[in-house]
Amino acid sequence: LKGGFLSKLNATVVSNKEVAPGLFFLQVKPDAGVPDFKSGQYVALGLAEQDNESKLIKRAYSIGSAPHQKEALEFYIASVSDGELSPRLYQLKEGERLFCATKIVGTFTLDPVPEESDLIFVATGTGLAPFISMLRSNNLWSAGRKIWLLHGVRYENDLAYSDELQSYMRKYRNNFNYLAIVSRPSAGYNGVKGYVQKFFIEDTANAGLSVLTDPVRQHAFLCGNPAMVAEVSNLLKERGFTEHSRKLPGNLHLENYW
Numbered sequence: 306l307k308g309g310f311l312s313k314l315n316a317t318v319v320s321n322k323e324v325a326p327g328l329f330f331l332q333v334k335p336d337a338g339v340p341d342f343k344s345g346q347y348v349a350l351g352l353a354e355q356d357n358e359s360k361l362i363k364r365a366y367s368i369g370s371a372p373h374q375k376e377a378l379e380f381y382i383a384s385v386s387d388g389e390l391s392p393r394l395y396q397l398k399e400g401e402r403l404f405c406a407t408k409i410v411g412t413f414t415l416d417p418v419p420e421e422s423d424l425i426f427v428a429t430g431t432g433l434a435p436f437i438s439m440l441r442s443n444n445l446w447s448a449g450r451k452i453w454l455l456h457g458v459r460y461e462n463d464l465a466y467s468d469e470l471q472s473y474m475r476k477y478r479n480n481f482n483y484l485a486i487v488s489r490p491s492a493g494y495n496g497v498k499g500y501v502q503k504f505f506i507e508d509t510a511n512a513g514l515s516v517l518t519d520p521v522r523q524h525a526f527l528c529g530n531p532a533m534v535a536e537v538s539n540l541l542k543e544r545g546f547t548e549h550s551r552k553l554p555g556n557l558h559l560e561n562y563w
């Protein structure tokens with residue numbers, strides 16, 4: 306590495322755990338310590354470019370750990386085949402160095418949501434990360450609100466965090482509903498199959514989950530694959546949800562990963 310470059314690598318890998326092939330939890334400790342942030346925000350991670358080591362290649366990653374978890378930042382990442390950065394993050398080992406931006410950013414947070422509002426979280430794949438951070442925060446649960454979480458993945462092995470999410474279902478029996486949906490299940494899979502979109506079209510009673518959309522009481526958060534975000538957002542807009550922006554507050558919050 307050329308002079309001065311090493312100083313850009315300002316964080317260390319605490320652990321890198323594979324969840325399923327190509328899917329991993331990366332724990333990162335910035336040298337300056339875990340900064341303050343809000344659940345739902347993201348940060349840029351980076352490594353040196355392979356053919357120009359004086360340049361950093363950076364990408365955005367949502368933080369999966371909660372703000373009070375000060376040991377490390379946790380990320381939930383998919384190694385995208387042919388991707389420039391994510392396959393290299395996948396290879397990182399404990400103790401290796403990387404870049405972690407000191408500025409944590411993003412408006413996909415619960416800030417604009419009244420405490421008593423019910424919440425609908427919809428994620429595909431690693432788009433689950435911001436919701437894990439929110440669910441790990443104690444103040445999320447304090448208001449007695451209802452929370453639905455729909456997580457769509459391709460293969461059932463990709464259902465990361467499902468043990469943790471099931472434990473919240475037991476703990477917050479009357480308030481929390483988690484539903485996993487698998488689009489390419491193996492032959493023997495007897496969970497819910499298909500795409501998350503269907504829960505906003507079909508009667509969901511069979512799945513034991515009722516996302517009866519109510520734009521007066523609810524805020525919806527959609528995160529991950531842009532095709533899912535666009536489709537579910539259109540379905541919710543038809544039912545009276547309005548997209549949130551700083552200028553025009555609404556109850557539909559969107560985060561596209563690409």
Ligand SMILES: Cc1cc2nc3c(=O)[nH]c(=O)nc-3n(C[C@H](O)[C@H](O)[C@H](O)COP(=O)(O)OP(=O)(O)OC[C@H]3O[C@@H](n4cnc5c(N)ncnc54)[C@H](O)[C@@H]3O)c2cc1C
Binds near residue numbers: 382560
């Ligand atoms: C606000 C924000 C937060 C993000 N948070 C996360 C996160 O928590 N975890 C995470 O894994 N990714 C996240 N991403 C995506 C991430 O920034 C990178 O785009 C991704 O890791 C691919 O980078 P790459 O350099 O390997 O691929 P590139 O060489 O940049 O190729 C990009 C292409 O990969 C595909 N792609 C990007 N992300 C994914 C994905 N997650 N799954 C499947 N295909 C994908 C798209 O087709 C995209 O055009 C986030 C993106 C944004 C904008």
